[in-house]
Amino acid sequence: MGSTLPATVAPSRGLHILLWVVQGLLAAVFGVTGITKAITPIEQLAHQMSWIAEAAPGLVRFIGLAELTGAVGMILPAGLRVAPWLTGLAGLGLAAIMALAVGFHVHREEYYMLPVNFLLGGLALFVAWGRFNGAPIPSR
Amino acid sequence: MPFNSQPKIDPSKGNHLALWVLQILLAAGFGMYGLLKVVTPMPELPDEIPWTADSSEALVRFVGAAELTGAVGLIFPAAVRVAPWLTPMAAVGLAIIMALAALFHVGRGELAPLPINLILGGTALLVAWGRLRLAPIPSR
Numbered sequence A: 001m002g003s004t005l006p007a008t009v010a011p012s013r014g015l016h017i018l019l020w021v022v023q024g025l026l027a028a029v030f031g032v033t034g035i036t037k038a039i040t041p042i043e044q045l046a047h048q049m050s051w052i053a054e055a056a057p058g059l060v061r062f063i064g065l066a067e068l069t070g071a072v073g074m075i076l077p078a079g080l081r082v083a084p085w086l087t088g089l090a091g092l093g094l095a096a097i098m099a100l101a102v103g104f105h106v107h108r109e110e111y112y113m114l115p116v117n118f119l120l121g122g123l124a125l126f127v128a129w130g131r132f133n134g135a136p137i138p139s140r
Numbered sequence B: 001m002p003f004n005s006q007p008k009i010d011p012s013k014g015n016h017l018a019l020w021v022l023q024i025l026l027a028a029g030f031g032m033y034g035l036l037k038v039v040t041p042m043p044e045l046p047d048e049i050p051w052t053a054d055s056s057e058a059l060v061r062f063v064g065a066a067e068l069t070g071a072v073g074l075i076f077p078a079a080v081r082v083a084p085w086l087t088p089m090a091a092v093g094l095a096i097i098m099a100l101a102a103l104f105h106v107g108r109g110e111l112a113p114l115p116i117n118l119i120l121g122g123t124a125l126l127v128a129w130g131r132l133r134l135a136p137i138p139s140r
Helices: A011-039 A044-049 A050-054 A057-080 A085-107 A115-133 B011-039 B050-054 B057-082 B086-107 B114-134
Strands: none
Touching: A011 A044, A011 A057, A011 A085, A011 A115, A011 B011, A011 B114, A044 A057, A050 A057, A050 A115, A057 A115, A057 B011, A085 A115, A115 B011, A115 B086, A115 B114, B011 B086, B050 B057, B057 B086, B057 B114
C-alpha cells in the first residue's frame, strides 16, 4: 500500500470540512432525538428511552427543546454567517447536556448509554474548539 | 462578542489534532461496546443490548470482536506508524458494521438506535477520509 500518500486537500480547508461534517452529524442526531423528546406522547416515549418513565414530563420536554436548539445552532449561525460564534456556544451547550446525561445515567446505574454520551459530548466540544480557535467562521 | 476570528493554530496541525480526537472518541466507544459483546455472558447481555436476546451467540461475539478490532485499528497503526494505512481501513470497517447495524435495526422495526448508528458510522467515515486524503500518517 502507498504509505507515504501526500495530502490531497489543502490543510486550511481540511479542518473546515471536518467541522462541517461533524456539525451536520450532530445536528441530525440531536435534531432527531430532540424533536422526539419534545413532541412524542410521554407513554410512547418510555418505550424508546427507559429513563423517561421516571422523569418529570417537564424535564423531558425541556431537554428535547435544548437539544433541538443546539441542533439548529450547529448549522444556522455558521451557515448564514450571522453571529457565527453562536455555533461554538451551541457546541458547548450540547456538551453540557451530555455531561449532565452522564451524571444522570451513572446515578441510575445505566452504563450502556455512556459511550454514546461521551462520543456526542466529545464531538460537541470538538466543534466548540474548532469554531472558537481552529477554524472560526468570519461574520459577514 | 469579542471572539477572535483568526485561527490560532497551524492548519495542518489542527487537522491531525482533530482526527486524533475523533479516532480516540470512536476507539473508546467501539472498544467498550465491543468488549461488552465479547465477554458478557449471553443471559446477561439482553439487559444492556436488547437485540442480543434474539441473535445467535456466534453473531454477537463476532460483532463484538469486529468492533474491538476496529477500535484497536483506529489507534495502534497510526500511533506506532507501522502500516498506518490500516487506520482508515479500520474506520471503513467500522462504518460498514454501522451500515449493517442500521439495516438490521430497521428490519426489526427499531428506530431508536438509528441516530447512534448514524453518528458512529458518520464519524468513522470522516476518520477514513481524513486519514486517506486530508492528513495521512506517514510510515516510519
